[in-house]
Structure formats: C-alpha cells, structure tokens
Amino acid sequence: MTGLPFDERTLREARRIAQRTPPAETDPKVEALVTELIGRVADKWTMLILEVLHQHGELRFTQLARQVEGISQKMLTQTLRQMERDGMVTRTVHPVIPPRVDYRLTELGASLGAAFCGVWIWAEENLDKVEAARRAFDASGATVRR
Amino acid sequence: MTGLPFDERTLREARRIAQRTPPAETDPKVEALVTELIGRVADKWTMLILEVLHQHGELRFTQLARQVEGISQKMLTQTLRQMERDGMVTRTVHPVIPPRVDYRLTELGASLGAAFCGVWIWAEENLDKVEAARRAFDASGATVRR
DNA sequence: CAGCATCCATTCAGATACTG
DNA sequence: CAGTATCTGAATGGATGCTG
Numbered sequence A, B: 001m002t003g004l005p006f007d008e009r010t011l012r013e014a015r016r017i018a019q020r021t022p023p024a025e026t027d028p029k030v031e032a033l034v035t036e037l038i039g040r041v042a043d044k045w046t047m048l049i050l051e052v053l054h055q056h057g058e059l060r061f062t063q064l065a066r067q068v069e070g071i072s073q074k075m076l077t078q079t080l081r082q083m084e085r086d087g088m089v090t091r092t093v094h095p096v097i098p099p100r101v102d103y104r105l106t107e108l109g110a111s112l113g114a115a116f117c118g119v120w121i122w123a124e125e126n127l128d129k130v131e132a133a134r135r136a137f138d139a140s141g142a143t144v145r146r
Numbered sequence C: 001c002a003g004c005a006t007c008c009a010t011t012c013a014g015a016t017a018c019t020g
Numbered sequence D: 001c002a003g004t005a006t007c008t009g010a011a012t013g014g015a016t017g018c019t020g
Helices: A006-019 A028-042 A045-057 A061-067 A073-085 A107-115 A117-139 B008-019 B030-044 B046-056 B060-068 B075-083 B107-115 B115-140
Strands: A058-060 A087-095 A099-107 B057-060 B088-092 B098-106
Touching: A006 A107, A006 B008, A028 A045, A028 B030, A028 B057, A028 B115, A045 A058, A045 A061, A045 A073, A045 A099, A045 A107, A061 A073, A061 A099, A061 B107, A073 A087, A073 B115, A107 A117, A107 B115, A117 B008, A117 B030, A117 B075, A117 B098, A117 B107, A117 B115, B008 B075, B008 B107, B008 B115, B030 B046, B046 B057, B046 B075, B046 B098, B046 B107, B057 B060, B060 B075, B060 B098, B075 B088, B107 B115
Parallel strands: none
Antiparallel strands: A058 A099, A087 A099, B057 B098, B088 B098
C-alpha cells in the first residue's frame, strides 16, 4: 500500500476534526465504539480496503481481491460485511448471471480515513524516537516476553 | 475508563499534529510503524495503561494492576514491556526489599494519546450514523460470517 | 512486591472444497 | 462470479504456581 489517502480533501477533513472540542465527560457508547473502531482498523485488512476503494471509487469483488494483495477470499468477504454493517461501504448486487456486486466507500467510510491521519502524521514525526528507544531497549538485553 | 486524556495540553498537541502536512509519498517504515502502533493501541490494554499513567503521573506495578481494571498480571507485564521498548514508558527499579518498580509516561507516550484524539472525536461525531447503519443492516437480515 | 514459566481454552486466519 | 461451509494450525489471553 502507499499509505493513507492524503489528498487535500482528506487533510482538510482531518484538520476540521482536530479543531472540534470534545466534551469533558466521555459517553461510554463512544468509548466502546472507539475501541471497536481502532480494533477494526488494526485488523490489517480494513485500512487496505478503505484505501483501494478510496483510490478506485467502485470495485467488484474480484477486482478488490486483486487490488488488496494477499487477502484471502474469506477475509475479504468478512471485512467487507463488517464495513457494510458499520456504514463504511455500500454493497450493490446486480441481478445478472454471472453475478456482479459493486463495492463503494460511503462518506462515512472516507472520513474514517481522515480520522486516522493524526496517527499517521504522529508516526512520521516520531519514527526516529521509537526506533531509537527500541535499539536502546534491545541493546540493554531486555526482552518482551511472549 | 473515562476516555482519552482530553486536557488542554493534549488537545493543543492533537491540533498541532493535524496542522502538519504529511509528505505525498509515504515511507514504508512509517507505514509499518503506523500499522504496528494501531495494532498496539487496539490491543485493549495499552490505551488503558496510557490513560491511568497520564492521570496519576507515576505508579508502581501493583497500583497499576489495581487501576487498570480486569487486566491479568501477565498482560500488564507484557504490555508495559512493549511500551517501554517503544519509549512510551520509563521503568525505574528501586533496589530495595521488597522490590519497588515505578512506571511513568514519557513525552512520547503522552503525545501518542493526542495522536488518537482525531479518532475519538470522529467516533463522537459519527456514533449515531454507525449505530443507524448497524440497525439497518441487522434488520435486513444480513449477518457477518464468523 | 514484581515478576517469570507453564498449561489450557478460545479465537483467528488461511487453505480447500463446493454452489446458485 | 461471488460467495458459503468446513477443517486445521497458529496466535492470544487468562489462570495458576513458583521465586528473588
């Protein structure tokens, strides 16, 4: 992949999000959603799918499978269903033979990418520090148990 | 938990992050770090530890275990080690009997929380849409295979 | 007190085979 | 074409017991 879709529109959205002031007290439902969202985005495939759909606009199942390198058909189906359920993606079934199903990002799905821009930028800014910390830790002989 | 540490300083940091313009071409190393970071934060415990350390300043192992509700000792040790390795946390061993180990957030660790503010705010703004989408999906009789 | 080592149940993802 | 169903190995995380 080539990273988050950093076009101008996405960046504007990311900045608008950061300008908002969140309430002092966090709604438990929001908390649960955040945890779920982060977990979803971390699941390795969601972000990749988000990205290729953002780039291509609309894709069929097989086209997606080709674009998202390494994904199994099972994971593609599963991830797309979850994204559809969360309103990130629309699934359009054309009643033809052979079947044809189109997937497209929704506004909601596109803006989720923007929400993660902050993490992306942070990583860029702090990559050196993290790497240095890791080198120091490993050189000290310490290990992380598994 | 009560949500991300949304104090003024954290918010300023989040906004500063969002104002930066990322490069057009993403460094593969940054990409790998982003994926790792998101995965780490999604692992359920890292964020919680980040939060209680942010609130309390410095805590001993057992105090952390008490503050982070539900965490097993194994997961606490493992997560703390990973955070230490990544430079998010400092671990100070006092050579006394019984042993005493203090954990404290680093600047880097604190700023990571800020990087995720965008996701938090996004979730607050879009919770209703996601819930509506899920209700519609579930009502349609569709399911997500497991 | 602050861990490490070990065992075990559950989850998960990949491969494979089959279908409307 | 766009899936579903099933099997299996691997990774996770919790519980328990032990130690300097």
